[in-house]
Amino acid sequence: MSLSSSSPDVVIVGAGTAGLSAAKTLKKFGYSVVVLEAAAFAGGRCITDNSTFKIPFDVGGSWLHSAKINPLARLAEKHGVCLHKENWDWTWVYSNGTLLTPPQVKEYSKYHTSMWQEANKAGAKYIDQPVEKTLPNSPWKNLVKNLIAPMLGADPDVVSSADVYQYADAEGDWLLAGGLGAFIKNLHSDIDVVINCPVSKINYSGDGVKVESSAGSINAKYVILTVSTGVLAAEHIKFNPQLPSWKLEAINLLPTGLLNKIGLEFDSSWQGAQQGQVANYLANDSDFCTINFGFYNTNLAVGFVAGRFAEQLENEGVGAATNFCLEGLKAIFGNNVTKYINRTTETAWKGNLYTLGSYSYALPGSIDARLRLSETLADRLFFAGEATMPNAQATVHGAYLSGIKVAEKIALIDG
Ligand SMILES: Cc1cc2nc3c(=O)[nH]c(=O)nc-3n(C[C@H](O)[C@H](O)[C@H](O)COP(=O)(O)OP(=O)(O)OC[C@H]3O[C@@H](n4cnc5c(N)ncnc54)[C@H](O)[C@@H]3O)c2cc1C
Structure with missing residues (x-):
C-alpha cells in the first residue's frame, strides 16, 4: 500500500504506548487509522531487549508504577502475566568514601519519607517551587537530592514541586x-x-x-501527535500554520529529562546481593547511581543514572555510565566483584533522535503546561503522550491512558 493512496480517518504520529493505545481505541470505535513511526520498530520508550542477556531487559519503562490504580496492572493480571510485586530495600548506601551503617541507612530512609511529606504539603498549598527547595535541611539532604533525580528524570533544582504533587501516587511498583x-x-x-x-x-x-513523511504524504481527517516534548521542541516536525505561542511555551516548560539504565548480568555463582536489594553510590556531591539487584528474581542487576550527571556520562561516550556503576560496585563489594559480571549494556536516551531524552518533567511555574500541551488545535491536530498527563506524567500507564483519552476526544468531536 502506498501512503498517498490511503486516506484514513486518523493518522497517528509515533508508535509508542500512546500511539498504539490510541490506534487500538480508535479501531474499536470503527475509525480507520494509519500509524507512522520514525524508528525501525514500534514501542518508543517502552521496549524490551531480548537479545543482549538471557533475561529480558527493558531499555525504557519497566515498572508498573502506582500498581493499585494502574490500568496496565489490571490488564497484566487479567492476562495472567507473571508479576514481581516485591518491595526494594536500600541495603547499601555509600556516600563520599563511607558505607553507611544500618542505623544511618534507617535514618536516611526516614528522612526520605518525611521529605516527600513536606513536598506534598507545599504542593497541597499550590506553592510551586523547585522540588529541591521543599527538602527540609538535614545531613541527608544531598544524598536524597541525588536519589530522587532518577524518579524525576532531572535534578530536583529544576523540577516543579507542584507538578510532582499532581502525580496520582498509589501503592505498588x-x-x-x-x-x-x-x-x-x-x-x-x-x-x-x-x-x-x-x-x-x-x-x-x-x-x-x-x-x-519519508514515505510520502497522506491526507486524513485528524492527526494525533504522540512524540516526546524533546522532539517537538527540536522542531523535527514543521507545522502549517505554525504552532501558537501558548503551545510552544507549554512544550518548552516540559523538557524531556534523562534517565539512563545500565544492565549488569551477574554470574549465578555471585551471592553478594539478593533479589530486592538496592545499592546507592554517591561519589561526590552529584555523581550518583542506584543499582537494583535481582530483577525478575534473576541475576540481572540494573543501575540508573539521571539528570545532569547522566547527560555528562552520555557525552563522555559509550561505557562511561557502566564504568561508573562498576566503580560503585567495587567500592561497596570489593574489587573482585567485576569478575562476576558476564555481560553489560547501557542506554543513551538523550542521543536517541526520536525521543531526545527519557521522560518529561515540568519546570517550576508551569502548573497548567500539561493541560495546554494536551489541547487540540483547529479540532483536527490532537496531542497525546506521557507529557500530556498531569496525573500520570512520565509513565507508561500515563502514555497508555493518554492514547485512550485522545481517541475518545476524536469520537466526541466527530459526533
Ligand atoms: C530509561 C527509562 C526508564 C523508564 N522507566 C519507567 C518505568 O519503570 N515505568 C514507567 O511507567 N515509565 C517509565 N519510563 C517512561 C515511559 O517509558 C514513557 O513515559 C512512555 O513509554 C512514553 O510513551 P509515549 O507513547 O508517550 O512516547 P514514545 O514512547 O516516545 O512514543 C513516541 C514515538 O514517536 C516516534 N517518533 C518520534 N519522532 C517521530 C517522527 N518525526 N515521525 C514519526 N514518529 C516519530 C518515536 O520513535 C516513538 O516511538 C521510562 C523511560 C525511560 C526512557
Missing part, C-alpha cells in the same frame, strides 16, 4: 517477568505500524490534515 515492553507489544499486536517513516510536516490549515 510491579515488574513483569517478560518485560513491560514485550507486554505492551503483545497488547497491541493487532495494530499495523508503518516503520522507518519519520514525519516531517503537518499541514492542518485546510479542512483535514496533510501529513508528510
Whole structure:
C-alpha cells in the first residue's frame, strides 16, 4: 500500500504506548487509522531487549508504577502475566568514601519519607517551587537530592514541586517477568505500524490534515501527535500554520529529562546481593547511581543514572555510565566483584533522535503546561503522550491512558 493512496480517518504520529493505545481505541470505535513511526520498530520508550542477556531487559519503562490504580496492572493480571510485586530495600548506601551503617541507612530512609511529606504539603498549598527547595535541611539532604533525580528524570533544582504533587501516587511498583515492553507489544499486536517513516510536516490549515513523511504524504481527517516534548521542541516536525505561542511555551516548560539504565548480568555463582536489594553510590556531591539487584528474581542487576550527571556520562561516550556503576560496585563489594559480571549494556536516551531524552518533567511555574500541551488545535491536530498527563506524567500507564483519552476526544468531536 502506498501512503498517498490511503486516506484514513486518523493518522497517528509515533508508535509508542500512546500511539498504539490510541490506534487500538480508535479501531474499536470503527475509525480507520494509519500509524507512522520514525524508528525501525514500534514501542518508543517502552521496549524490551531480548537479545543482549538471557533475561529480558527493558531499555525504557519497566515498572508498573502506582500498581493499585494502574490500568496496565489490571490488564497484566487479567492476562495472567507473571508479576514481581516485591518491595526494594536500600541495603547499601555509600556516600563520599563511607558505607553507611544500618542505623544511618534507617535514618536516611526516614528522612526520605518525611521529605516527600513536606513536598506534598507545599504542593497541597499550590506553592510551586523547585522540588529541591521543599527538602527540609538535614545531613541527608544531598544524598536524597541525588536519589530522587532518577524518579524525576532531572535534578530536583529544576523540577516543579507542584507538578510532582499532581502525580496520582498509589501503592505498588510491579515488574513483569517478560518485560513491560514485550507486554505492551503483545497488547497491541493487532495494530499495523508503518516503520522507518519519520514525519516531517503537518499541514492542518485546510479542512483535514496533510501529513508528510519519508514515505510520502497522506491526507486524513485528524492527526494525533504522540512524540516526546524533546522532539517537538527540536522542531523535527514543521507545522502549517505554525504552532501558537501558548503551545510552544507549554512544550518548552516540559523538557524531556534523562534517565539512563545500565544492565549488569551477574554470574549465578555471585551471592553478594539478593533479589530486592538496592545499592546507592554517591561519589561526590552529584555523581550518583542506584543499582537494583535481582530483577525478575534473576541475576540481572540494573543501575540508573539521571539528570545532569547522566547527560555528562552520555557525552563522555559509550561505557562511561557502566564504568561508573562498576566503580560503585567495587567500592561497596570489593574489587573482585567485576569478575562476576558476564555481560553489560547501557542506554543513551538523550542521543536517541526520536525521543531526545527519557521522560518529561515540568519546570517550576508551569502548573497548567500539561493541560495546554494536551489541547487540540483547529479540532483536527490532537496531542497525546506521557507529557500530556498531569496525573500520570512520565509513565507508561500515563502514555497508555493518554492514547485512550485522545481517541475518545476524536469520537466526541466527530459526533
Ligand atoms: C530509561 C527509562 C526508564 C523508564 N522507566 C519507567 C518505568 O519503570 N515505568 C514507567 O511507567 N515509565 C517509565 N519510563 C517512561 C515511559 O517509558 C514513557 O513515559 C512512555 O513509554 C512514553 O510513551 P509515549 O507513547 O508517550 O512516547 P514514545 O514512547 O516516545 O512514543 C513516541 C514515538 O514517536 C516516534 N517518533 C518520534 N519522532 C517521530 C517522527 N518525526 N515521525 C514519526 N514518529 C516519530 C518515536 O520513535 C516513538 O516511538 C521510562 C523511560 C525511560 C526512557
